[in-house]
Amino acid sequence: MSTRNVRQALYQPGYLRSAWPWRAVLYLMSSAPVGALALLGIVVFALVGGVLTIVVIGLVVLAALGLAGVPVGAIERRRLRLMDNSPARNPHRTPDEPGLLAWARVRYQERTTWYELAYTVLFAFGLWMADALALLGALGAPLAMMATPILLALDGGGQAQALKYWSVTSYPEASAWSLAGVLLLPVGLYCLGVFAALRSAFAHLLLVGPEGELREELGEVARSRARLVHAFEAERRRIERDLHDGAQQRLVALTMTLGLARLDAPPGPLADQLAKAHGEAGKVLAELRELIHGIHPQVLADRGLEAALGDAADRSPVPVLVSASGLGRLPEPVEKAAYFVVCEALANVAKHSAAGLAEVGAEIREGSLFVSVLDDGVGGAVLLPGGSGGRAGGSGLTGLSDRVAALDGTLRLSSPPGGPTILSVEIPCEPIEVFG
Numbered sequence: 001m002s003t004r005n006v007r008q009a010l011y012q013p014g015y016l017r018s019a020w021p022w023r024a025v026l027y028l029m030s031s032a033p034v035g036a037l038a039l040l041g042i043v044v045f046a047l048v049g050g051v052l053t054i055v056v057i058g059l060v061v062l063a064a065l066g067l068a069g070v071p072v073g074a075i076e077r078r079r080l081r082l083m084d085n086s087p088a089r090n091p092h093r094t095p096d097e098p099g100l101l102a103w104a105r106v107r108y109q110e111r112t113t114w115y116e117l118a119y120t121v122l123f124a125f126g127l128w129m130a131d132a133l134a135l136l137g138a139l140g141a142p143l144a145m146m147a148t149p150i151l152l153a154l155d156g157g158g159q160a161q162a163l164k165y166w167s168v169t170s171y172p173e174a175s176a177w178s179l180a181g182v183l184l185l186p187v188g189l190y191c192l193g194v195f196a197a198l199r200s201a202f203a204h205l206l207l208v209g210p211e212g213e214l215r216e217e218l219g220e221v222a223r224s225r226a227r228l229v230h231a232f233e234a235e236r237r238r239i240e241r242d243l244h245d246g247a248q249q250r251l252v253a254l255t256m257t258l259g260l261a262r263l264d265a266p267p268g269p270l271a272d273q274l275a276k277a278h279g280e281a282g283k284v285l286a287e288l289r290e291l292i293h294g295i296h297p298q299v300l301a302d303r304g305l306e307a308a309l310g311d312a313a314d315r316s317p318v319p320v321l322v323s324a325s326g327l328g329r330l331p332e333p334v335e336k337a338a339y340f341v342v343c344e345a346l347a348n349v350a351k352h353s354a355a356g357l358a359e360v361g362a363e364i365r366e367g368s369l370f371v372s373v374l375d376d377g378v379g380g381a382v383l384l385p386g387g388s389g390g391r392a393g394g395s396g397l398t399g400l401s402d403r404v405a406a407l408d409g410t411l412r413l414s415s416p417p418g419g420p421t422i423l424s425v426e427i428p429c430e431p432i433e434v435f436g
Helices: 020-029 031-052 059-066 069-082 100-109 111-146 148-154 171-207 212-264 269-295 298-303 305-314 332-353 400-405
Strands: 160-162 166-168 320-324 358-365 368-375 382-384 388-390 410-414 421-428
Touching: 020 031, 020 069, 020 111, 020 171, 031 069, 031 111, 069 111, 069 171, 111 148, 111 171, 148 160, 148 166, 148 171, 160 171, 166 171, 212 269, 298 305, 298 332, 305 320, 305 332, 305 358, 332 358, 332 368, 332 400, 332 421, 400 410
Parallel strands: 320 358
Antiparallel strands: 160 166, 358 368, 368 421, 382 388, 410 421
16 A cells, blocks of 8 residues: 555654655755745734724734734645645635636625734744754754764864764774764654654644635535525426416417317318317416416515415325414525425425325524424335435435425425425525514
8 A cells, every 4th residue: 555644654664765765854954945935024024014004994904914824824735745646726716707806805794814924924023033943953062973984084184073063083982973874864854744743744634724725615515406406496486487478378379279160160070180189288378377376486586485385285185284384485496496495395295195184384483594394194105315305216305405405405205104204494584574
């Protein structure tokens, strides 16, 4: 199995023969220029903020300093590749809108920006110096000891300073220092590896965050799911308009034409065929109107969820008691999700439950919409993985769980054998208009 990072390499027997010790050395050596850059960035941003505060009150300093850590954070995440073969994911969110102002607004709202600033301050005023001291002690000292005979020879064999402190006057003594340096070099490389691993772990904690990659991926999944829901709703409305303004109008015209032809035709086989065609056209028109109503019921758009639930109950073949009052107008995605959950649940009740009565309840409580559908049927419904549910032999709640989850809601199903079956939905929301 390949070694992924320096922490794993430290436990391998071939650590000193691998490239990881020298990658640790390079990581710590490159701290000095980046630390100088961080210090320069803080000074420049502070000066810019200080000049601007002549005109604008002190928050400009904080605003200017707030972005000082962004470039340093980007460089440090790239430097982490020296310590880990897996790239450090950028935790910053991509702005939804183009432009510098949108970018800055998103950055100021992210915790990562302020973590980067804290890391930059620590880096500029201490961390790179600690890296330099670690290099000097763990690598510089053994190398200096190994070079003692060379220093003595350069001095003409008179006297050399070992580690700038001890005087060495003979080659046997210099050779002993050199041998000690050779023996201490592997120890120093191990120590540097440990120090570099701790240093990179600290940088990863502030600049990427614990499980930062997973959180970013989950956040992107949630944002992508919300975008898909909005795109789906936009496409649903487009199809509704096309059917209403196109196919339905043509069918109305066809029905009228067939009706007029039926009146003008003399009694006989032709009149009978025209009457049959006129009846079939009327049925198709009724089915199309029902389809359009299912895509986006006008009562939901005009009068809100409370009226739409009553309309769905009236159209159900199973008697339905509706308990919903004071809902007001809710955000459009919430109303649609709740409505279609109730419609699908009532369709399942009619198809599979053998119920004699169903009850629908809806209320706003503690900043959330609670909707429930109860029936006194045979029970045995299941919520399958992936958001589908139903009874054996039935279709069920396909996709409704995902629709609710996209609004940060939850869908639960309780259906013991013998009943009753209770489908409950909770969606966070606040009314945008209160009736009454």
